[in-house]
Amino acid sequence: NAGVTQTPKFQVLKTGQSMTLQCAQDMNHEYMSWYRQDPGMGLRLIHYSVGAGITDQGEVPNGYNVSRSTTEDFPLRLLSAAPSQTSVYFCASSLLPPRLAGIEEQYFGPGTRLTVT
Amino acid sequence: AQSVTQLGSHVSVSEGALVLLRCNYSSSVPPYLFWYVQYPNQGLQLLLKYTTGATLVKGINGFEAEFKKSETSFHLTKPSAHMSDAAEYFCFGNAGGTSYGKLTFGQGTILTVHP
Numbered sequence: 001n002a003g004v005t006q007t008p009k010f011q012v013l014k015t016g017q018s019m020t021l022q023c024a025q026d027m028n029h030e031y032m033s034w035y036r037q038d039p040g041m042g043l044r045l046i047h048y049s050v051g052a053g054i055t056d057q058g059e060v061p062n063g064y065n066v067s068r069s070t071t072e073d074f075p076l077r078l079l080s081a082a083p084s085q086t087s088v089y090f091c092a093s094s095l096l097p098p099r100l101a102g103i104e105e106q107y108f109g110p111g112t113r114l115t116v117t
Numbered sequence: 118a119q120s121v122t123q124l125g126s127h128v129s130v131s132e133g134a135l136v137l138l139r140c141n142y143s144s145s146v147p148p149y150l151f152w153y154v155q156y157p158n159q160g161l162q163l164l165l166k167y168t169t170g171a172t173l174v175k176g177i178n179g180f181e182a183e184f185k186k187s188e189t190s191f192h193l194t195k196p197s198a199h200m201s202d203a204a205e206y207f208c209f210g211n212a213g214g215t216s217y218g219k220l221t222f223g224q225g226t227i228l229t230v231h232p
Contacts, residue, residue: 033220040126042207042222043161058219090160098211098220102168103149106209106220108161 001026006091006109013081013116021076021112023091031097031104032074033058034066036087037111043090049074050097081116088113121150121208123223131231136180136195138226140208143189150191150210152182155225161207167191178202203230 007022025032033048045058049068063085065077074093078085089112094104124139142148152164165176172184178201182193193206208223 035222040224042123042224045219045221048219059221092161098149103151103166103211103220105151105163105166106161108153110160 003027004091004093004107004109006089006112008112009110011112011114013078013114015082015116017081019078019081021078021089021091021114023074023076023109024072025074025091025093025107026072027093027095027107028071029093029095029107030071031094032068033092033106034064034074034076035090035092036060036085037090038087046076046089078114083116086114086116120221121210121223123206123208123226125226126224127227127229129229129231130198132200133197136193136198136202136228138193138206138208138228140182140191140193140223141189142191142208142210148191148210150182150184150208152176152180152191152193153207153209155205155207157204164193164206198228198230200230200232203228 004025030051034046035043037043044060046064047066049055052071055066091109092106094106096104120143122141150167153161154164155161164180165174167174167184175181180195184191205225205227207225
């Protein structure tokens with residue numbers, strides 16, 4: 001298994017440009033999520049999905065869109081990039097969604113470092 | 118509201134000294150808590166996880182954490198620090214209230230180990 005993969009590893013955008021960060025997992029995981037990591041703020045949840053066709057907002061969803069048309073893929077779209085979106089983005093997945101019975105280990109991708117100028 | 122809080126953004130210890138990284142949680146539903154470690158320029162790796170049951174959880178690399186419901190804490194410890202432990206550590210778990218979909222991280226604690 002490749003685990004959780006993210007592309008690209010690095011990206012530089014100009015303000016106003018749009019782009020899609022790719023995330024894929026080959027472990028047949030139901031739950032997928034996107035985080036951004038900023039110094040001193042830990043990782044903050046952007047969007048998450050509990051299965052194909054189902055997505056929901058996290059803590060900081062503004063300026064980002066997601067879709068989950070397949071179990072494997074969970075792309076994150078920046079509609080109009082802003083300097084405030086300069087960050088490191090991590091995709092994560094787990095076998096099952098968090099629920100009353102428990103939370104599975106989250107598997108993280110290697111991250112995408114995005115700079116918006 | 119933040120449901121997982123790490124006290125101390127930086128902790129510095131000498132090699133061989135005790136490591137104590139603090140995490141407190143707030144949740145009105147049963148908490149499920151994890152500690153993850155991030156080495157420089159790398160992704161996140163699971164250290165250990167708490168699920169209902171044993172309050173002392175052992176993880177990789179000699180780390181362990183104790184779940185204390187009365188103190189709403191899940192502090193991470195290691196009896197003797199090693200230079201290779203230098204990294205950023207994150208406490209992580211389910212959000213407060215009735216939501217299970219949203220998982221939140223603490224702010225992170227950077228551990229420095231001095232020779």
